[in-house]
Amino acid sequence: MRFETKAIHVGQDPDPTYGAVSVPIYQTSTYAQPGVGESKGYEYARTGNPTRTALQEAVAALEEGAGALAFSSGMGAEATFFSLLQAGAHVVLGDDVYGGTYRLVSKVLAPSMGLEFDAVDLTDVEAVKKAVRDETRVVWVETPTNPLLKIVDIAEIAEIAHEVGAWCAVDNTFASPYLQRPLTLGADAVIHSATKYLGGHSDVVGGVIAANDSQLLERLGFLQNAVGAVPGPQDCFLVLRGLKTLALRMEAHCRNAGRIAEMLAGHPKVKRVYYPGLPEHPGHDVAARQMSGFGGMVSFEMETEQEALDVCTRTKLFFLAESLGGVESLIEHPGRMTHASVAGSPLEVPATLVRLSVGIEHPEDLLEDLRQALA
Ligand SMILES: Cc1ncc(COP(=O)(O)O)c(C=O)c1O
Incomplete structure (x- = not known):
């Protein structure tokens, strides 16, 4: 299936109850259970919601990932992603990374969990090679960057990250999966502010992470529920609707x-x-x-x-x-x-x-x- 078709069909079969062709907004916080210890796939809406599932499946398909997780904002997605790390981990960021990402790393995670970081010019391969070390867990790439529109070679940076056992995470907000699919270039995770091109109509705030590795996806799924920065069903609906015309x-x-x-x-x-x-x-x-x-x-x-x-x-x-x-x-x-x-x-x-x-x-x-x- 090609991109335009996936955007309209993946995760978006007609609703089984009445055949609604537009994914319903499941505006509920909980689900009646058929019996103790039994469910129809959903128990509580922080953990899962069918409108959110539809969005996650569609984004995973567009990013050519094995799965995706939706969040209440791009920063919610980022904060959850960085919750993968342990105290004392080291992160390499671009030197013109989105200001909110820099603020999260430098003003929240560095003081709270002792996260160490270096902001380097990711277009300078030698500088990146020098910056990574054994403790580096993530090389965080943005391309094109915000606001100087620098272009980072994703495949090259992913290779350097992998040499030290780090993940290469790509903030794909500026390109969108229509123009660039980092997972196919060797990245381990793709992050979006869905507020931007995915939603596309300046009427919703949201975030998404897509990945291929099943262990990474499982851990992120655990964190999505444990941290709880989840989007409401109406917001998922709006991003899904945006995707159709991406x-x-x-x-x-x-x-x-x-x-x-x-x-x-x-x-x-x-x-x-x-x-x-x-x-x-x-x-x-x-x-x-x-x-x-x-x-x-x-x-x-x-x-x-x-x-x-x-x-x-x-x-x-x-x-x-x-x-x-x-x-x-x-x-x-x-x-x-x-x-x-x-x-x-x-x-x-x-x-x-x-x-x-x-x-x-x-x-x-x-x-x-x-x-x-x-x-
Ligand atoms: C490149 C980039 N990444 C992440 C974010 C954060 O996303 P949100 O505002 O949805 O939390 C933004 C927001 O402007 C952004 O431009």
């Missing part, structure tokens, strides 16, 4: 972002454009190899911070907002918004940077909006 949406996001990146690259007021689809992007060749499209995120730098702030407030169709991956275009200033939590850390982003989440509106309208904001 392929169509990603095609449009890529097409529009490519046009916008080209326009920005030729604009006299724009100092630098970050988009892996541009041939001059340092990660272009790796992106062309491991992704089937270059995604819907574009970042660019203006000459000054004030100019960057001005552009952010002058667009009309691009809403000034955090988050990304929805059908509507968004613009933001990472230094003062999404990445304010890494200010003063080695992960600080340029103050002149603007980030776009390019939506699926008509490209000419988006280009006109940006041109007038830059004028």
